[in-house]
Amino acid sequence: MVEYYRTKGYVTARVGEPEVKYLQDSGDQKTRWVQLRIPVDEGRRYRVGDFTFDGNTFVKTGALAELFSVNSGEWYNESKIRKGLEKARDVYGSIGYFEFTAFPDLRPRNPVATAALPPAASSGAPAVRSRATPEAPVVDVTMKIQEGQQYFVNRITFVGNNTTRDHVIRRELRLVENGVFNTEALKFSIRRLNQLAYFKALEGQDAVKVDKTPGQPNKVDVTLKVEEQNRNQLTFGAGASQFDGFFGQLAFQTSNFLGRGETLNVSLQSGSRAQNYQVGFTEPFLFDRPITAGFDVFKRETRFISQFTQASLGGDILFGFPVADFTRLFFNYSYQRSKVEELNPLFLDPVVLSRNPFLRDSLLIGQGGKRTISKIAPSLVHNTVDNPIFPSVGRRYTLAFELAGVGGNTRFYKPRAEGVWYFKHTRRTSLGLRGELTYIAPFGGTRELPIFEKLFLGGETSVRGFDIRTIGPRDPVTGLVLGGDKSLLFNAEYLVTIAGPVRLILFYDAGQVQEAAGFRLKDFRTSTGAEVRFMMPVLNVPFRLIFAENPQRDGVLDDNLRPAKAFTFRFAVGSTF
Numbered sequence: 001m002v003e004y005y006r007t008k009g010y011v012t013a014r015v016g017e018p019e020v021k022y023l024q025d026s027g028d029q030k031t032r033w034v035q036l037r038i039p040v041d042e043g044r045r046y047r048v049g050d051f052t053f054d055g056n057t058f059v060k061t062g063a064l065a066e067l068f069s070v071n072s073g074e075w076y077n078e079s080k081i082r083k084g085l086e087k088a089r090d091v092y093g094s095i096g097y098f099e100f101t102a103f104p105d106l107r108p109r110n111p112v113a114t115a116a117l118p119p120a121a122s123s124g125a126p127a128v129r130s131r132a133t134p135e136a137p138v139v140d141v142t143m144k145i146q147e148g149q150q151y152f153v154n155r156i157t158f159v160g161n162n163t164t165r166d167h168v169i170r171r172e173l174r175l176v177e178n179g180v181f182n183t184e185a186l187k188f189s190i191r192r193l194n195q196l197a198y199f200k201a202l203e204g205q206d207a208v209k210v211d212k213t214p215g216q217p218n219k220v221d222v223t224l225k226v227e228e229q230n231r232n233q234l235t236f237g238a239g240a241s242q243f244d245g246f247f248g249q250l251a252f253q254t255s256n257f258l259g260r261g262e263t264l265n266v267s268l269q270s271g272s273r274a275q276n277y278q279v280g281f282t283e284p285f286l287f288d289r290p291i292t293a294g295f296d297v298f299k300r301e302t303r304f305i306s307q308f309t310q311a312s313l314g315g316d317i318l319f320g321f322p323v324a325d326f327t328r329l330f331f332n333y334s335y336q337r338s339k340v341e342e343l344n345p346l347f348l349d350p351v352v353l354s355r356n357p358f359l360r361d362s363l364l365i366g367q368g369g370k371r372t373i374s375k376i377a378p379s380l381v382h383n384t385v386d387n388p389i390f391p392s393v394g395r396r397y398t399l400a401f402e403l404a405g406v407g408g409n410t411r412f413y414k415p416r417a418e419g420v421w422y423f424k425h426t427r428r429t430s431l432g433l434r435g436e437l438t439y440i441a442p443f444g445g446t447r448e449l450p451i452f453e454k455l456f457l458g459g460e461t462s463v464r465g466f467d468i469r470t471i472g473p474r475d476p477v478t479g480l481v482l483g484g485d486k487s488l489l490f491n492a493e494y495l496v497t498i499a500g501p502v503r504l505i506l507f508y509d510a511g512q513v514q515e516a517a518g519f520r521l522k523d524f525r526t527s528t529g530a531e532v533r534f535m536m537p538v539l540n541v542p543f544r545l546i547f548a549e550n551p552q553r554d555g556v557l558d559d560n561l562r563p564a565k566a567f568t569f570r571f572a573v574g575s576t577f
Contacts, residue, residue: 005042009075011106011139012043046076049109049138055145058097064088064143076139078104092147093183098210098220099148109138151181151212154219160226161259164198168261169224171285172196181210181220188325197388198256199226261285263294275301282318292320292328304469305559307481308363309342310452314373326384332377335407338452340369346478356475356482361448371450374407385422389535389542389575390503392430392495396420411444412453420577425494432493434577439486454483455513457525458556460572462489463509465527465548467559472513479557484513491576501535507576510552526552533575546570 005013016039023033051070053061068084070077081104092100156177158169172192174185190208194201202208206225213219253265263282269275282294297315304310314336320328340363346352353360364371378401385394398418405411418436425431442449459468472481489511496504507530512523529548536543548568550556556564 001038001040003078006076006078009045009047009077010042011046011076011078011108012041014041014043016040044108044137046108046137046139048072048074048076049140051141051143053143053145054105055102056147058095058147058150059088059091063091064145067091068143070141076106076141081141081143090184094185096150096152096180096182097147098151098181098183100146101148102143102145105142105144107140107142109140149218151218151220153177153179153181153222154213154216155221157221157223158226159223161199161228163228163259164226164256164261165259168198168256168259169193169226171290175222181222186210186222191384191386191394192326193224193226194386195383195388196255196261197229198261199229201387202226273303273305275299290322292318292330294318303342305467306344306561307469307559308340308344308347308451310338311341312336312338314338323380324382327380327382330379330381332379333375334377335372335374337370337372338450339371340364340451344480346475346480349478352475352478352480355477358448359482362451362454362482364450371410372408373404373410373453375402375404376406377402385420390495390497390501391422391432393422393424395422405444405446410442410450410453411446412440412442412449414438414440428497430495432491432495432577434489434491436489437487438489441485449483449485451483455485455487456481456483457487457489457511457513460544460546460570461574461576462491463511463525463527464507464531464546464570464572464576465509465529465550465568466525466553466556466564470556470558470564471511471525473515474555474557479561481557482515484515486515486519487511487513488519493576503533505531505533507531509576524552525556526550541573542575544570544572544574546572 001015002013019037019039021035021037023035025032048070049072051065051068051072053064056064067087069080070084085102088102089100092098153175154177156170156173156175158166161169173189174192175182175189186208190202193199202224209223209225211221211223213221253267255263257264261284263280263284265278265280267276267278269277276298277300278296278298280294280296280298282292284290284292286293295315295317299313301309301311314334316332316334318330318332320330323329343363347359347363348365353365361367363369380399381396383394383396385391385396396419398416400416400418402412402414402416404413416436416438419434421433423431423433438455440449440453440455455472456469457463457471458466463471470481472487473484474481490509492508494506496506498504508526508528510524510526512519512525514523527548527550529546531547532545533542535541546569548570550564550566550568553564553566558564
């Protein structure tokens, strides 16, 4: 209570010992009524007089004053003092003074002469006065500072990394031996290590220890205690998902190959809706520099129910460079040959084709159903999300641009902007938000985009209550989804950690896809509900049970061309964003 009064300017407020007075018992003797009285002496409400510093030698007074939003003449507010102290502690910690402490020394001016003030309001709330009140008392504030001594790093030690090599951890650190002990660099380093997901999240004093070096007065030893997560997985078996249907797979996947931090994946999957054969490798530190390089070779066949089957063969080459903290620039080159097969006969109806003049080109009719796409795709990614599997705080911004036409026989450009934000609410809860805008258009000799490059929404990675690729412009008679050239997507999640690797997620998704026309509020299709997400210890991927209600579903058909249901249940793997 005293703390609250001090945020309102009552620097001399006092709260006495609570007094309990017995009143009476209820008739049945089961309830006793008492009176609780807490004596409060509010005192006077003070304005700030002089705001000064004492004891600082390393950081100049002017620099410190900028950290405190305290101005002479305003009502005294101790919460501003605390926030300023947090900023000052970060500044001192960044230059090695991690034992920095400070406190405000308050000296009221002429407390007796300014004793007469009107009483507080009858409600008991502090009286709020105009800044122009001439008789308001004044308090001078002096920040008493104890800087301590500057510390340097003696040794950095890792404990628990039985698989991951020391240099893989050390290259993520921004704290160096024999350098200044920078507490901000230590926080930065911990976030980078958590983003790798090689270990369980480093949290608390047990995971990060800072001890003074024996026999050396201004040095510290830093110990990082990590707990390996199994990132090397050899899996085989069968399963089911909305995208893949029933499938069997044999795969080796790792994001920390041989403990060197390299990513390797080899997968063979065959199912009722998809077949996927893929080999990929990524080196995050090429030539011991922070340059990402990798390749991917694949053969895929995906059946979109009631639409078509897409068969693709190709590969990708990737390079990435850091441009700032947590920000990287990527360059991707992709070459693939794709074919459209097993078209729904409704697509071939002459009436449908005549009603949609560009549909013939989109379905590659008369072109053997084949297209060759050669494209470059630069992207800029800023990512401070703390954990890629179970995030709780941070943000990710992505600006990407695909340009097809450097070779191949298909030309288009596709800009995309995405923003992801995570906000920690309580120790076990957080809020996640995503917004994404995408546009695609042909150019040059390409009159119409192949249907597999057009934009659609629906499915567990976009609007999760609807079937995959079911949200988008349709043929008005048959209901076939033809796809659009622009999409707008919003997702919101409230994430609750239940126990260990199990999370409950309350979500709301909204999105629309348009062709030529602009976005309209009435065209959003929405889905809301709850999801249980948990990590399978053997497969090492998040499994999801999704229960969704689709309140705005007019005009959307499922993958069997029937009206979308109001309520759906789905099983999926991975995450929405």
